[in-house]
Amino acid sequence: MxxxxxxxxxxxxxxxxxxxxxxxxxxxxxxxxxxxxxxxxxxxxxxxxxxxxxxxxxxxxxxxxxxxxxxxxxxxxxxxxxxxxxxxxxxxxxxxxxxxxxxxxxxxxxxxxxxxxxxxxxxxxxxxxxxxxxxxxxxxxxxxYPQQAALPERPKEKAKDGEKQKDDGANYDIGLQDVGDGTGIVTRFPPEPSGYLHIGHAKAALLNDYFAHEKYKGTLILRFDDTNPIKEKQEFQDSIIEDLALMGIKADKVSYTSDYFQELYEFCVRMIKEGTAYADDTIQEKMRDERMNGVASARRDSSVEDNLARFEEMKKGSPEGLKWCIRAKMSVDNPNKAMRDPVIYRCSPEVHHRTGDTWKIYPTYDLCCPIVDSIEGVTHALRTTEYNDRDAQYQWFIKTLKLRGVYNWNFARLNFVRTLLSKRKLTKIVDSGLVTGWDDARMPTIRGIRRRGVTIPALREFILKQGPSKNIVMQDWFAFWATNKKHIDPIASRYTAVASAGKVTATITGAREGVITEEKDKHAKYTNLGKKKVVYSKSIILEQEDAASFAQDEEITLMNWGNAIVRNISHSINPLAQPSGLKTVTNLELELHLQGDVKKTSKKVHWLSTDQELVPVELVDYDYLITKDKLEEEDSLDDFLNKTTETRVQALADCNVAELKVDDIFQFDRKAFYRVDKAFKHGEPAVAFQIPRGK
CATH class of the missing domain: 1.20.1050.10 (Glutathione S-transferase Yfyf (Class Pi); Chain A, domain 2)
Structure with missing residues (x-):
């Protein structure tokens, strides 16, 4: 051969x-x-x-x-x-x-x-x-060639000795470069203090925390990207710190981009002197068109002296300086439009919430991110895939300024159906008065979804299950709330409430004389939650919907009591109701039949004795803020805003509800899980927000 x-x-x-x-x-x-x-x-x-x-x-x-x-x-x-x-x-x-x-x-x-x-x-x-x-x-x-490229099922890895097989649907072995023993890895979470953290930010924060503190034994930096004094407030900064603490995220270091304003200014001067940046006074609309069409700015080849003079005017915040910005001299017509001479400095006379009026010029995120990452020792910049096109830009700054290298890794942003995560659009909704604020239970902010009833362990579990995948998918809230239900079911005490509107009074025959109070488990399965009072007497109230479904002499089950036979039904006729002459049940007579088999009845209803201090409670449920699963760029937000997103029902609850505190989570029998938003006070009803169940 x-x-x-x-x-x-x-x-x-x-x-x-x-x-x-x-x-x-x-x-x-x-x-x-x-x-x-x-x-x-x-x-x-x-x-x-x-x-x-x-x-x-x-x-x-x-x-x-x-x-x-x-x-x-x-x-x-x-x-x-x-x-x-x-x-x-x-x-x-x-x-x-x-x-x-x-x-x-x-x-x-x-x-x-x-x-x-x-x-x-x-x-x-x-x-x-x-x-x-x-x-x-x-x-x-x-x-x-999808058939030829078909892949046999990847075998599951064996767990290490003493460890349980991890099967949570997420793969965190993503091949981060040069991690060594993991102690040298440094990640960062750089929120802008211009709003409250939303669930999308939570994913970025949790993943950076996971790789720094759980996957490896490294360092997490919380850096406030405070470079836009027009939008930023101390209020937002404080809320971000609080929300991260609630999620169990503790940064090893807290820093601010504003700490590096002097260094960033010096880098920009250096770029101008080296011919890699220039001053431009092209109006915004024209600049946008030129970048889109690959047309060079008329100022692109200005002299170094002219560019430095204009940057100095910007630094003064003079009327002349306000006309100019500084652009990186990357490319005119690169297919990647993020590389087409991006703006890296702008003039803004507003007072900064940390530096006051010291500066009149502020660097953009595109310039700050690679420089400050490199200075602070960040090894891996983990961010969402919306930055894919800007990775080349990021590395251009690293190379041009001869900075210590930083690796980029992008993961998919967390998106949900019928949910806005754009800070600009969320701000518009808050400002319009459609919601009560950033912590409104309809908002996708951390504070909003917590107020709706999500627990922090459920939030962490759901997000970490998504993992650092790059696959962009539109999540359904059902899966999110189903995860939450697993967490709240074992801790939610069970109570009873009857809607006030149309409530029906029933007289019980065969019951013991007087008012009987018994101690029952708050949760039939999780008895460690303690006991509650259940009051029995001959006078009870039921829901109108249940009473209207009863037939004469039908045997029903009164939950937590036993069977009863419907002996008499009294009605009233509302002549204005449709269909014409709709009957409303006003009173019932029920004969207690405790020897009856509860398994054989088709109707098992909740009830409340009237011989107790019934607690008025307002039950609140919410709908989505928008009516379309996903808003496209060309869609107008106003066209898809849901005008009716809140439902309030007045009800009466058992006496135990008077003891509930704000943030307590419980379940009303046959209704839903709720979170206490406002505790009961004499003369003021309790307010409880319904928690979605998921699938």
Missing amino acids: CHELAGFLTSITFVYEALPFAFPSPHQTTDNPAKAPVRLIAPKKLTLHPSTSRYTYTLIMEAQIEEWKHRAEALKPLNLKQIEPSLAELDAHLTLRSHIVGYTISDADTTVWQTIRANRVAHAYIKQNLMPNVCRWFRYIEEA
Whole structure:
């Protein structure tokens, strides 16, 4: 075989030079893959016929396929440092190719694709688009040849000794670069203090906390990105700190971008002097159009002296300075529009809530983020996929300013149906008076959903189950509230309430004389919650809906008491009701039948003795703020605002409810779970917010 192969090396060399699919040896010593020496492995049982160029061509293709199948083994280790050289080699090979070998899919593509896809570290790494050719090829094979790219089910990893198998639907082994033993990893959560934290922010905060403190033993920085004095307030800053504490997130360090205003100013001056930034007074609309269409600003080639003079006017906050901004000189027509000379400094005379009137110029997020991350020692900037296009911009600043490198990792933003997470739109809703404030139970803020009745452990569980996936999905609130229900069911005491409107008084015959009070478990299953009082007497009230469903002499079950037979039903007729002459039950006579079998009755109803101090309570339920699952860019918010989002029902509750405190969570039998928003006071009803159940 070796003799035959050597016999026509000349023809192989000739064909290699003519074919575009020659591949480099893994032992190449040149930086140019096109000039690298070739290593061929002849397929087993291959009969060589060097007499025709066709067979020479086939031989090379089959040898290359076998070679790449062999090299796929190097992509199997779950260690980024081990597989990164092989991925880089593959990326170089695919520079001008759609397939690894030849012009159609082969076993080389299938084997390498499946190897990468089965390796969670390799798969996570290429999804960051750090190797564009591999990423392009990977998506192409997946979309163009779905059957060939099918992947066998990935085997579950064995748990380490002494550890339970973690099966929460999230994969946190995402292949973060250079983590070492984990003690050197530094992440940051950089909220802008211009509003309250919402559930989307909660995901970013919890994931950064998870990687810093749970996955690894590193450091988490809470940095307030306080660079816009127009929108920011101390109130928002304080609320963010409180909400993070509620979620169990404790930063190792708290900092402020405003701490670095002097350094950022000096970096900007340096960029102007080095010709990588310039001053621009193009009006906003025109600048937007020019960036969109790849047109250079008329000020792009201004002299360094002119740019410095204009920046100085901006620093003074003079009328002339207010006309200008500073832009990074990146590109005019880069396909990635985030790279088209972004604004990095603007002039604003407003007083800053921390620095007062010291500064009249403020850096933008795009400039601050990479610089301050690098200065503060951040190793991994974890943020949502909406920043994908700005990663290149981020790295441009790192390279241009010769800063210590920082890795970018993006994860999907948490989106929910019929829910706004845009701070601008949420501010508009608050300002319009549609809600009572940022902590309104209809708002997706941390304070809003807590007021609605979510527990912090449920919030953490739901978000951490989503994991750091890059897949953007629209979540349904049902799953969120179902998670919460698992947490509140064991801690929610059971009580009884009857709607005040239309309540029906029933007289009980066969009951013991007088008023009887008994101690019952607050929760039939979780008896550790303690006892409650249940009052029995001959006079009770029931819901109108239940009473209207009773038939003469029907046997029903009074919950927590026993069976009773309906002996008499009194009605009144409302002539204005529709359908015409609708009957309303006014009174009932029930004969107690405690020896009856509760399993045989179809109607089991709640009730309250009138011989106790009934507690007035207002039951509040909420609907979504918007009527469309997802608002598109062209949609007007006003067109999809839900005008009726609140329902209030007056009810009477048992005497135990008088003892409930604000934030207590409980359940009214046959109704729902509730959170106490306002405790009962004599003369003032308690107010309870209904907690959605989920599926």
